[in-house]
Amino acid sequence: MSRTFWNSLPSTSARRRRLHRNLQLESVEARNLMAVLTVDTVVDVVDAEDGATSLREAVIAANAVPVGEDARIVFDASIDGRTIYLSEGELFVQRSVVIDGLSVERGISIDASHSDADPNVAQGDGSRIFLIDDGSAAFRSDVQLLGLTLRGGDSADSGGAIRTAERLTLIQSTLENNHSMATGGAISADCDVACEALVVLDHVEIANNSAHEAGGVFVAGTLSAREVNVHDNVATVGAGGLQATRGAASIQLRDSFIENNHGGSTGGVLATAIGGTATVSVLTSKFTGNVGSNTGGVMAFGAASDVTIDASQFVGNTSTGGGGAIFSNTTGGEAKVVISQSTFADNHGGSGGALFVRGTTSSSDVTISSSTFTANQSLRGGGSIAANTGSGKVRVEHSTIVDSQGSQGGGIWLATEALKMSNSIVAGNTATTGPDLWKGPHAADIQYSLIGNRKDTGLAAAPVDSPSSSGNIVGSAAVPIDPRLGALADNGGPTLTRVPLANSPVVNAGAMSLNDLPRSDQRRFPYVRVSGGRLDMGAIEVQATPAGSSAAAASSVSLKISEVNYNPGAPSPAEVDAGFAADDFEFIELTNISSEAIDLSQVAFVKVPVPVGGVIEDQGVDFEFADGVITELAPGATVLVVENMDAMQLRYGAGLPMAGEWSGQLSNDGELITVASLAPEYEVIAQFRYEKTWFPPTDGGGKTLEVRILAATNLSVSSSWSESSDEGGSPGSVSSEALVYGDSNNDGRFTSADLVLSFGRGKYVVDPEQPDSPSATWIEGDWDMDGYFTSHDLVLAFQRSVYEDT
Known part of the structure; x- marks a missing residue:
């Protein structure tokens, strides 16, 4: 998907250069020994005399590696891209190990169908592929599977392809056509009741799997998934796609596609917590064509529920019970839902065509901002949105809710004490009672919004040319007001949207006095929230034609990282007295090495998800130059992004070219730093990983990392850098060595x-x-x-x- 940066995986050339060899010992950074076993046959056999190493033999050998040594299984180039058919049942992994299909160019497939008496029928009479269990309740092993395709599993109990009681990470892998008679058609992760399972998926496809419960993945604990494609999975109960359960169940999903899954409770994603909070977080993902009895897309159920949806899209999902796209439900606790910059279209539900929230406490809040709901349909209340949150609150801000249908509340149905709506559109919806909005006897604070039909709302009519004192435009059953929006389409940004037409009454009808205006509309940067002098109502702002600029767009050729202070020296007594710590003096310097000015308004530092120790960790810092004080960089000029501007001014004096302060903090141990262009497409401009071992004086000793050659293309090697000659470096001025390209003997020529x-x-x-x-x-x-x-x-x-x- 658009905003995705992933450079932690080894390159093709790096994978090719790995040596193919049988068991030996290698030294690694953690000073552990590593046992490397090379599989060089696709035959599933244990035979010490045949001169070859099968995958089964490699797993057995890895299990026997002494404690304190790491184990890794790689594959010989002679079996690159081939399939290993398991004829002897599942592979039993009993310790931490990496099984690395990325050690060959085309990966490795493992098929369990040869262990199945009737592989054409999914009836539990075959075998899964991996059973992962170290036998210890006190220790959790880390197992990583890379570059593998797993298919043909048919298990009588949990886990069609994989059953694990350990921490499991899958990277660049596919699990397809597996079946379980119990939980997890592809993966089932569970351990004793005292532990929480953890599964991490990155660049993984989960397709055409089936199970009694959780057609794709079942985790008793936490599931973290990035860039996964989960489609065409089926479950009788639970989720068709991904499911997490336990005392506190959590699913974290980003940059993913969840499509055409069918489940008993939900088609897509389900988190159900027993006595705790069910948490679901979805970022820049798309749910399409999922079907379930309670919801088609996302369901959170527990003593409490917490759902966050950001920059995502739900289209064509269906349920017969709760919300067509999202159902957040509790057994008597708080239900929190936060939806931002997302689209819900053509979803069908029993209550709430797109969204149904049910909670009972005063903190059961629903917040919807900068989002579009269109053409959803409900059998009962809430053609798009239904909320029954008792004394909780529902907030709708900068959103568009149109052309939906329900029996009551065609756009929104509320059984809650308070509705607060601002700068939004609710129009063109149909229902017998409350065609656009039904809120019963409860209070509503509605400002600068367009309500197409006031029937059953308690609002007075207010035509386009005479808005109410609260800035509202309100139509009636006799004279409904059409917001005049374009069709749902790709108008930029990560989701489909509906842009106001030229003669729309919502253009420039919003309030400039509203607090905390977002910087962008639903489409995200560079689509600003206020354009043409005044706010538009709804999720989308009509953009004024920008003035021309002579500055060039930034590129990997013109804009370079030139200095980094990742672990500054200790503060002076005066700096301590001023309240500053060492980390307050962190900075990153960029330099324009081109002959023309660079436009920085489309440039940002971005955090990058990287797998570390079996979990995904965001590395780097966040900063968008459009939010800063420097948005253009002259030829040869430098710009700084810093931890603390006041601290920098105290140490280095006034006049530093500081654009602003980042969000986050640089790691003292080394991490990945990324600079990217945000528009028109997200693209990496500069990226490198620094290490604290390169130059010890830069690790808290007062020196900084200074690039040796500004035009260098690979900054992730120490030879591209040097330690600064001055304490604290030289922020704001380029001090890279004037080396001559081609000067191998360093004589200056x-x-x-x-x-x-x-x-x-x-x-x-x-x-x-x-x-x-x-x-x-x-x-x-x-x-x-x-x-x-x-x-x-x-x-x-x-x-x-x-x-x-x-």
């Missing part, structure tokens, strides 16, 4: 002596993607700092330097 030196080292390669391509240093010809000596280095040297023919 590019001559034939440099070419003789570099070619003499024997590291020149035509194609660095080939297996065992040697890496190179600056002396060995790597002048563009990408790790290799290639023709690109020669072109760079002759273009950027003056060749002196001696």
